[in-house]
Amino acid sequence: MGHVTIDPNDKLAVMIEETGYDDHFHEHHHGDKYQSGFIGHYIFSMDHKIIARQFLITGIFWAIIGAGMSIIFRLQLGFPESDMAWLKPLLGKWITVNDGVGALSPEFYYALVTMHGTILVFFVLTAGLSGTFSNLLIPLQVGARDMASPFLNMLSYWFFFLAGVVMFYSLFISTGPFSGGWTGYPPLSALPQASTGSGTGMTLWLVSLTLFVVSVLLGGINYITTVLNLRTKGMSMWKLPLPIWAFFVTAVLGLLSFPVLASGFFMLIFDRGLGTSFFLSEIFINGQALDRVGGSPILYQHLFWFLGHPEVYIIILPAMGIVSEVLSVHARKPIFGYTAMVLSILAIGFLSFIVWAHHMFMSGVNPFLSNFFVIFTLIIAVPSAVKVFNWITTLYGGNIRFNSAMLFAIGFVSMFISGGLTGIFLGNSAIDIQMHDTYFVVAHFHIVMGIAAFFGMFSGVYHWFPKMFGRFMNEKLGRIHFWGTLVGAYAIFWPMHYLGMAGVPRRYYSFDTFDAFKHFGPMNEFITISAIIVFGLQLLFVINFFYSIFRGKKMTERNPYGANTLEWTTPIEAGHGNWPGKIPAVHRWAYDYGKDGKEFIPQYVPLAEGEVAGDAH
Amino acid sequence: MEVADINKPLTFRNRIHPWLFALWISFASIIMMFGALMSAYIVKSAAGNWLEFGLPSQFYISTGLILSSSVCIHLAYKSFVGKRESSFKAFLFAALALGISFIVFQYLGYQNMFAAGVDLKANVSGSFVYLITGLHVLHVMGGITAITVALINAFLLPFITTEKRKIRLKLVCHYWHFVDILWIYLFCFLLFYK
Ligand code: HEM
Ligand SMILES: [Cu+2]
Numbered sequence: 001m002g003h004v005t006i007d008p009n010d011k012l013a014v015m016i017e018e019t020g021y022d023d024h025f026h027e028h029h030h031g032d033k034y035q036s037g038f039i040g041h042y043i044f045s046m047d048h049k050i051i052a053r054q055f056l057i058t059g060i061f062w063a064i065i066g067a068g069m070s071i072i073f074r075l076q077l078g079f080p081e082s083d084m085a086w087l088k089p090l091l092g093k094w095i096t097v098n099d100g101v102g103a104l105s106p107e108f109y110y111a112l113v114t115m116h117g118t119i120l121v122f123f124v125l126t127a128g129l130s131g132t133f134s135n136l137l138i139p140l141q142v143g144a145r146d147m148a149s150p151f152l153n154m155l156s157y158w159f160f161f162l163a164g165v166v167m168f169y170s171l172f173i174s175t176g177p178f179s180g181g182w183t184g185y186p187p188l189s190a191l192p193q194a195s196t197g198s199g200t201g202m203t204l205w206l207v208s209l210t211l212f213v214v215s216v217l218l219g220g221i222n223y224i225t226t227v228l229n230l231r232t233k234g235m236s237m238w239k240l241p242l243p244i245w246a247f248f249v250t251a252v253l254g255l256l257s258f259p260v261l262a263s264g265f266f267m268l269i270f271d272r273g274l275g276t277s278f279f280l281s282e283i284f285i286n287g288q289a290l291d292r293v294g295g296s297p298i299l300y301q302h303l304f305w306f307l308g309h310p311e312v313y314i315i316i317l318p319a320m321g322i323v324s325e326v327l328s329v330h331a332r333k334p335i336f337g338y339t340a341m342v343l344s345i346l347a348i349g350f351l352s353f354i355v356w357a358h359h360m361f362m363s364g365v366n367p368f369l370s371n372f373f374v375i376f377t378l379i380i381a382v383p384s385a386v387k388v389f390n391w392i393t394t395l396y397g398g399n400i401r402f403n404s405a406m407l408f409a410i411g412f413v414s415m416f417i418s419g420g421l422t423g424i425f426l427g428n429s430a431i432d433i434q435m436h437d438t439y440f441v442v443a444h445f446h447i448v449m450g451i452a453a454f455f456g457m458f459s460g461v462y463h464w465f466p467k468m469f470g471r472f473m474n475e476k477l478g479r480i481h482f483w484g485t486l487v488g489a490y491a492i493f494w495p496m497h498y499l500g501m502a503g504v505p506r507r508y509y510s511f512d513t514f515d516a517f518k519h520f521g522p523m524n525e526f527i528t529i530s531a532i533i534v535f536g537l538q539l540l541f542v543i544n545f546f547y548s549i550f551r552g553k554k555m556t557e558r559n560p561y562g563a564n565t566l567e568w569t570t571p572i573e574a575g576h577g578n579w580p581g582k583i584p585a586v587h588r589w590a591y592d593y594g595k596d597g598k599e600f601i602p603q604y605v606p607l608a609e610g611e612v613a614g615d616a617h
Numbered sequence: 618m619e620v621a622d623i624n625k626p627l628t629f630r631n632r633i634h635p636w637l638f639a640l641w642i643s644f645a646s647i648i649m650m651f652g653a654l655m656s657a658y659i660v661k662s663a664a665g666n667w668l669e670f671g672l673p674s675q676f677y678i679s680t681g682l683i684l685s686s687s688v689c690i691h692l693a694y695k696s697f698v699g700k701r702e703s704s705f706k707a708f709l710f711a712a713l714a715l716g717i718s719f720i721v722f723q724y725l726g727y728q729n730m731f732a733a734g735v736d737l738k739a740n741v742s743g744s745f746v747y748l749i750t751g752l753h754v755l756h757v758m759g760g761i762t763a764i765t766v767a768l769i770n771a772f773l774l775p776f777i778t779t780e781k782r783k784i785r786l787k788l789v790c791h792y793w794h795f796v797d798i799l800w801i802y803l804f805c806f807l808l809f810y811k
Contacts, residue, residue, distance in 0.1 A: 148635040217646055225639040255642065259650035266748060267657070274737055276744040278657075294666040294741045299657055306653070 006581060012558065012569060013581070019606060020582030021233040025145055035576065044158075046150035047576055051157050052136035053468055056461070058157075058164065059128020060542060066119035069112045071535050076104045078528025080510050094176070106509045107196045110179035113507060114197070115171065117182025118205070122212055123167070125315040125453045127160045130254075133318055133460050134223050134247040136468065140567035141241050143232025143584060145577045148225035152218045159215035163208045170204035178205040181507065183304055186279035186297045190271040193285060203272070206265055213258045213265075220251035220258075227251075232566070234586035238342075239603070241565050241590040242335060245342050246321025249349040250314050257310040257353070264303035271295070301363055305356035312449050313352040316416075317345060319456020320387060323409040325590075326459050327391055329563045330406040331398030332599065334591035334614060337390040344383035351380045361429040362436040370429045377427035384420055388413060399594075404478030408459035411486050412452050418490075419448025422497065437507070440500025443493045451489045458482075458541070465545075466560060470572050471552030477544040481537055488534035495523050564590045564602045589614055634784050637791065644795055647756065651749065651799065655806060658745050662810075668740035670733070672807060675726035676750075679719045680804055683757075686715035687797040690764070694790045698783065702776045709771055712793070713764045716757065723754055746807060753803055756796050763789045 006013045035041050045051060072091075075084065085102030088095045094108035135153070139146050147153045170177040179197030180188030184205065192199040227240070227248045240248075267278040277295040284290070328335040335341060357365055357373040391413050400406065422444040426432050435441060458481075465473050504517050511517040559568035566586070570578050584604040592601040592614045607613060661667070693708035727747070730736075735743040767789050770782075 148639055152639075217643070221639045221642050221646075224642050225635050229635040229638055255646050256649050259646045260653035263650050263653035263657070266752065267654075270737075270744065270748060276738055276748075277741060278661075278744060296661065296664060299661060302660070303653055303657065 016569065016579065016584045016604065017581050019585055019604065020579075021143075021585045022582045023145070025577050025583075044154060046146070046154045048135045048139050048146050048150070048153060049468070049574065049578075051153055052132050054157050055127055055131035055135060055160070056468075058161065059124050059132060060545070062119050062123040062128065062164065063538070064542065066116050066124060067535055067538060069116045069119075071532060072104070073109055073112045073116070074528040074531045076109055076509070078525045080512065107179060108176055109509045110181075110195075110507070111176045111197050111201070114179050114181055115167075115177050118178075118209075119167070120450065121182060121311065121315070122209065123160075123164060125449070125457075126254075126311070127212070127215065129453060129457045130247060130250050130314065130318040131157070131160065131219060132457075133243065133322060133464075134219065134251065136464060137243055137567060138223055138226050138247055139230070140467075140570065140578060141244050141565050141590075142227060142230060143235055143566050143586065144226055144230035145579075145583070147222045148230060149222055153222050156215050156218035156222065159211050159218065163211035163215060166204050166208040166211065170201050170208070173200050173204070175199050175201055177201040183301075183308065184268070185304070186268065186271065186300050187283055190268055190279050190297075190300075191283070191285065191290075192272060206269060206272075210262065210265055213262045216254045216258050220255040223247055223251040224255065232583045232586055235603075238339075239586055239589050242324040242338070242341055242345075243318070243321035245345050246317045246324075249345050250317045253310040253314050253317075253349055253352065257307040257314075260303055261307035264300055264307075267303075268300070298360070298363055298365065301360050302356070305359045306353075308359065309356040310349075310352045312445070313348060315449055315453045316456075317348070319412060319453045319460075320345070322456050322460040322463070323391065323412045324394075325565070326405050326409040326463050327394050328591055328593065329463075329561050330401040330403065330409070331395050332401075332562075332593050333394055333398045334593050334595075335390065336393040337386070338589065338591060340386055341390055344386045347383040348380060351376060351383070355380060358427055358429075358432070361432045367429070374427060374429050378424065381420065381424055381427075384416075388417055388420075403462070404473070404475055404482055405459050405463035407479065407482040408455045408462065411482060412455040412459060414486075415447055415452040415455055415489070419444055419446075419452060423448060434503070435500060437505055438500035439496040439504050439506055442506050443496035443500060446493050446496075447489070451493070455485075458485075461545070463561075464567075465548065465552075466555040467567055469549050469552070470555050471548055472555065472560075473548040473552055474544050477540060481541045481544070484537040485534055488530050488537065491530035492527050492534060495527055499523065559602070562600045564592060564600055566603055569602070569604060634787075636784060636788060640788055640791055647795075647799070651752070651803065654745070654749050654752070655803075658749070659810070661741055661745070666741070668735070668742045669811070670730075670735050670743070672746070672804075673726040673729035673733075675722045675729055676804060679722035679726065680801065682715050682722060683719045683797050683800055686712045686719065687794050689715060690790050690793050694786055697778060697786055700776075700778055705776075706768075706771050709764065709768050713761065713768055716761050716764060716793075720754055720757060720761075723750060726750075749803060749807070753796070753800055756799070760789070760793045760796050763792060 006017050008014060035045060035047065041047075042050065045054070072087065075082070083101045084095055084104050085097050085100070087104075088097065088102060091104075091108065094105045095102045096105055097103075135147075138144070167177075175196045177197055178184070178189070178201040179195060180202070184202075188194045188198055189202055189205075192202070227244060231237075231240075267276075270276040271278050271280060271292075275292075277292040279297050279300045280290070280292040280295045281297070282289075283292060324335055324341060355373055355377045357370065358377045361370050361373075395410070422440065426435055426441065426444055462473055462478055465471070499520055502517070502520070504511070504520060511520070555572055558570070558572060561568075566584055569584050571580060586603045587606045588601065588603055590603055593599070595601060595614055596608075596611070689708045689712035693705055693712060696702075696705035696708055730743070730746070735746075737744055737747050767786060774782075
């Protein structure tokens with residue numbers, strides 16, 4: 001294996017051969033036989049493109065489970081009196097039937113809420129989103145053969161997979177999965193006897209999430225090393241496409257914050273199993289005082305939110321990166337303010353480490369200290385606003401293609417604005433005293449993080465689907481999916497602001513005994529019905545996804561969107577090492593759209609004589 | 618499974634090998650992990666109900682052991698690069714032996730603490746010492762595994778100093794220095810933070 005034959009009619013391949021960088025990759029013995037068996041190729045793959053698909057499909061699996069759970073607990077909230085006996089075949093003893101009327105048991109309601117949060121935040125929006133797109137795009141867009149360590153990259157997926165197996169198993173044990181909220185606050189998480197889910201369920205939750213932390217760290221180390229060390233010739237940091245900047249900062253955040261969560265977990269494990277009292281003090285269970293004194297449950301909250309807040313940016317930054325790219329490509333315009341976009345990503349990344357206590361204004365932290373956190377929290381709105389401004393300006397006057405990818409990218413901007421604004425309410429501790437732990441918070445984070453990140457992910461899937469599977473997804477279904485989800489998501493979460501302002505607390509099994517909240521019954525029904533419809537629309541997406549893998553319209557040219565980035569220079573079915581011959585070298589930034597009368601000029605095209613580079617650097 | 622030579626350094630960019638770079642990045646994670654525990658320690662000690670006690674004398678000995686182990690592995694690397702086979706093997710072996718005795722002395726230190734009434738549950742301050750040093754021991758064990766593999770390779774493989782073997786040995790070396798420095802830092806912290 002040494003020679004690569006280049007078709008002389010293939011202008012792009014000839015150009016790469018002439019101007020590209022020769023790393024002598026194909027002179028090595030492995031060549032095309034690398035991992036060619038089924039198991040090596042599809043299961044224990046070390047190819048970043050396959051690993052990306054593994055992350056995505058596993059993420060889709062978890063998204064269906066996590067969203068399905070929310071439908072069950074929404075039924076309870078929207079129709080508390082209705083008969084749920086029909087769910088008995090699925091949920092077994094968690095449905096208690098009295099006089100022929102089935103009811104969801106409160107313990108399981110809490111378990112569902114907890115699992116919904118854990119699964120969506122970690123498995124879907126962290127692994128499924130950043131795992132998928134960092135893997136797919138980092139090597140392709142920086143011009144690398146693969147990740148710095150393909151082996152660790154493979155391990156990263158399999159640790160995630162194992163974490164999933166353990167969590168999945170915990171759903172079926174007799175005491176049920178953990179039920180103390182996705183944040184796992186002690187004492188519910190620290191004392192096995194505290195609630196039904198606090199025993200084996202919590203143990204499995206800890207095991208699963210510890211494995212997950214390992215997965216994130218292995219992935220993150222690889223992403224950072226690849227971006228810093230394996231960029232192709234000419235690809236300076238300031239020529240990186242924005243998704244790469246976003247994935248890079250995301251990986252840094254994960255690398256620095258997940259270990260802190262791990263430390264919190266170790267202390268929890270000691271408290272649970274070895275009798276220490278890191279997080280326990282003055283606790284009564286069944287009227288009995290425990291002899292566990294001296295610890296502080298607030299300590300756990302600090303450790304958790306030191307991860308927890310960066311975590312929400314770990315979720316949203318990749319979506320921001322994807323959206324920046326998609327907006328620019330389909331508006332046929334350079335991204336507005338590239339440098340400001342990069343700087344705002346960095347600023348958000350930095351600030352996200354010094355705002356964590358805004359989740360704890362009501363936990364008894366010193367109000368004087370709270371003031372600092374209020375100020376830093378509100379400052380985050382500045383780089384966020386810069387980004388929003390630049391996205392809108394990018395769209396302004398663009399020659400916009402309203403395809404599914406673009407629609408979801410625009411939808412992302414809308415969601416991010418709506419949800420970000422309510423963040424500013426909550427960031428003021430004086431207002432948060434009223435709003436904390438109400439549906440207002442639920443509305444805030446579902447819009448700004450849940451829906452927005454999903455929109456970013458959908459945008460990325462529709463956009464890069466041809467890159468992953470060589471075929472396109474169905475556009476018509478994609479647009480139905482978009483419009484339905486956009487309207488439906490607002491229908492679900494907008495009313496929750498009113499619930500929250502009226503003081504309706506989150507995480508309650510039922511509001512029957514509160515006269516003040518009785519009149520919200522119809523609103524809750526409306527929310528539940530909307531949720532069911534939106535769930536159905538997501539199934540439409542899943543059908544479209546799997547159908548298109550096998551039957552979608554075939555991709556016939558390498559660069560179907562006329563995009564500038566390097567991933568569109570590989571063969572349609574790119575093998576191991578991504579480029580058959582040399583690696584393309586880079587001469588310009590990724591956003592030369594509509595420059596000098598040309599619709600687009602890809603990154604591998606050298607600057608023409610006398611041409612001024614489009615970017616500032 | 619064969620690992621492709623995919624990250625053969627790009628000549629125009631890499632002054633350090635990507636694997637070494639990745640290892641350094643992982644240090645940042647480990648530092649954050651211990652940083653979190655130390656911050657928790659500081660916050661908790663300020664909140665009261667905090668038992669003061671001296672660290673067991675064995676910890677001083679183990680500090681000496683891990684320091685000299687670090688020196689040995691450095692000399693082992695130097696010998697490897699200088700193609701001195703027997704001193705390479707001897708220093709590598711010494712590093713391993715000293716590393717294992719570090720763990721033994723940590724364990725003896727725990728026994729000493731226990732005998733003095735500072736058991737795991739007595740007071741949070743004791744729990745912290747066990748947790749922080751225990752977690753460090755786990756990291757040392759990782760290093761010991763790596764040195765063991767290096768030693769087995771040293772005896773089984775023919776003595777050829779290829780670039781690949783150099784970089785692998787360097788990885789082990791750097792990691793081992795890291796857990797050494799980490800211990801000294803933790804030790805000083807537990808000793809002097811009041
Ligand atoms: C301008 C920006 C933002 C500000 C000022 C802000 C502020 C806040 C505050 C103060 C809370 C705590 C509310 C409470 O529990 O009482 C909160 C909750 C939350 N925020 Fe934001 N936020 C912002 C943007 C975001 C973004 C971009 C995300 C995610 C991508 C996000 C995700 C969350 C989540 C997940 C929670 C709730 C966690 C829980 O209690 O379960 N926020 N936000
Ligand atoms: Cu936050």
